[in-house]
Amino acid sequence: MDVKFTMVMPEELAHKMTYIGKYYGRSRIKEIEWACKEYVKQFEKEVDKIKLEDT
Numbered sequence: 001m002d003v004k005f006t007m008v009m010p011e012e013l014a015h016k017m018t019y020i021g022k023y024y025g026r027s028r029i030k031e032i033e034w035a036c037k038e039y040v041k042q043f044e045k046e047v048d049k050i051k052l053e054d055t
Contacts, residue, residue: 007032 009017014028021031044050 017031017035018028021028024031024034026034040050
C-alpha cells in the first residue's frame, strides 16, 4: 500500500530535484522516492536491517 503525504522543502532544493529527475527521466516525486530508497539501502548496509515491526 502506498502512503501519501505532503512534504515541505526549500524551493531551491525542489527545483534541483526536478532538474535531477528530468535528467534521469523521472518526475520530481519519483526522484525523491528513488533517493529515499537509496538512503534506506545505505542505512541498512551501514547500520542494520530495518524490520517493519520496529517502525
